[in-house]
Amino acid sequence: MSKDLTCIVCPRGCRLHIDDDLNVTGNSCPRGAQYAKDELTNPKRMITSIVRVKNRENCMASVKTSVSIPKGKIFDILKEIEKVSVNAPTHIGDVVIKDVLGTGSDIIITKEIK
């Protein structure tokens, strides 16, 4: 099944076309071709969310996946993130959940809290 889509890998937003044989046109770089192939065969996304900071009042720390995860696991991973809380100080890159649900992606802190 061929498909037209917009590349979201960078702000340029190339219009891509991918055919049944996974040939990609319209991409300005190889990352767009890989994105189109992944979208057709195994779509992936980055997740951003927040976790509670236990030792600070009304404080949340932002987190994200370290790499893209399969789109079908987004809600299960968000449930795992909901279970977690951290203590300040937090540092960008701190691992909150290692290899979340066996995806190969860690959940990492994206906010410095003193």
Ligand code: SF4
């Ligand atoms: S194909 Fe390359 S240049 Fe075009 S939007 Fe995707 S990443 Fe950016």
